[in-house]
Amino acid sequence: MKKISSTSNLKKMIEIYTPTYRVLLMNGIKIDPFNIEPNISVGELVDEHPEWEYIYEQLNRIKQKLDSKTENIDYVRENIISPGKVNIAGFTDFLWNDRFVEEINNFCKENDIEVNQMFLPKYQKKGLQQYISLCNNIDELPDILIGKGFSTLMSQNFIDKFIKPGYFDHPIDIEVKKLWEEKGIKDEKDRYHVLGVQQEIIIQNLNIDTNIDVPKRWSDLMKPEYYNSVTQTGKPQRDHFGFILMFYLYDNYGENGIRKYANSVKNKSHFSVMVKDIVSNQQKATPFNVAHGFTSLFFRNNPNVRVLNLEEGNPVSAIFCLIKKNASKDAVKLVKHLFSDKMAQIFSSTADVITANPNFKDDKSLNIRWIGWDKIMNAKLPYLKDELSELAYEIYDKKENNIKNKIVSL
DSSP states (O other): OOOOOTTSBHHHHHHHSTHHHHHHHHTTOOOOTTSOOTTOBTHHHHTTSTTHHHHHHHHHHHHHHHHHHSTTHHHHHHHSOOTTSEEEEEOOOTTTHHHHHHHHHHHHHHTTOOEEEEOOOGGGHHHHHHHHHHOOOGGGSOSEEEEESSSGGGSHHHIIIIITTTTTOOOOOOOOOHHHHHTTOSOTTSSOEEEEEEEEEEEEETTSOOSSOOOSSGGGGGSGGGTTOEEEESOSSBOOSOHHHHHHHHHHHHHHHHHHHHHHEEEEEOHHHHHHHHHTTOTTOOSEEEEEGGGGGGGTTOTTEEEOOOTTOEEEEEEEEEEOTTOOHHHHHHHHHTTSHHHHHHHHHHHOOEESOTTSOOSSOOOEEOOOHHHHHTSOTTHHHHHHHHHHHHHHHHHHTOGGGOOBOO
């Protein structure tokens, strides 16, 4: 494997190995990832840095790990398009992937639709992400793409190449919840078709006695009295520090809001660790826990856990689909089925998703907040995730005093 050196091309590194940007940021090297001179080398930014050896060590670690995770890019390239079939691919959640794919296959079989689907396991999805990131030809993308969260299919790169030129402008004649229009979830330009939304929630751990008031608004978590009272869902390594919440805090309170919130975060834990810490009443557990909505499913009938109902509503991310402008009738038929009662049941029962289906009653509060399509179109993803995370880590690292042990997560 060829290692990254001072002569490596910086622009290519950032485009192919996006965590490169995070490594540079965490070492105080700030650049505009969308305006990099085509011939600038990594060494021009790194070689004079006092921690240059550490930076190269991190960059090569990223390259080695991502290369191992994207070995299947040739498989993706060869199999993502099957002529004469409805091609569908994208990113699912481990909670609903199996039932979702099974329902697609069953529907297509019942309706004599020839389908070619590609939904890779989590450990293989990097190959699909890289394929989409490097793709420049709309004909090399499938008829239907499935996405979730503020990720690959909402990146500035993808938006500029495929969304703004109108390749996925395709109205779908289907009824959705009134909530979709009330909250702006429905994309009026008919590009992103939102199947459901996933809430961020605050789970209160009633096992812990605390003098801190129960938060009534998300902004309460920015107050000094909440210092070290919050566990944030995420990886213990240096990851995106809970981007869904970061996005909303930044939109409403700017950089200061991010730093103030980070001051309240004691732990960053995978949701399974958070659940275990709360249930077993671990010493490191905190009274308030910011988590994805599905986490509440693991606390059914637990009297010591309460999901808070906040005044201004919970931030949400979307599960959505894109369909090509020139898609076949069979592709449209399949997309409409993604909004069906069967799919709504799958999303809701497995991952506590609020679905678009107006016939499907939700057993949860519909007090939610959507960031808005205009903001997404101009958010400069995925690099905004790194920028906001580093604002948070400015505070979090000082508390932990272990910045060198915070290995960049992939």
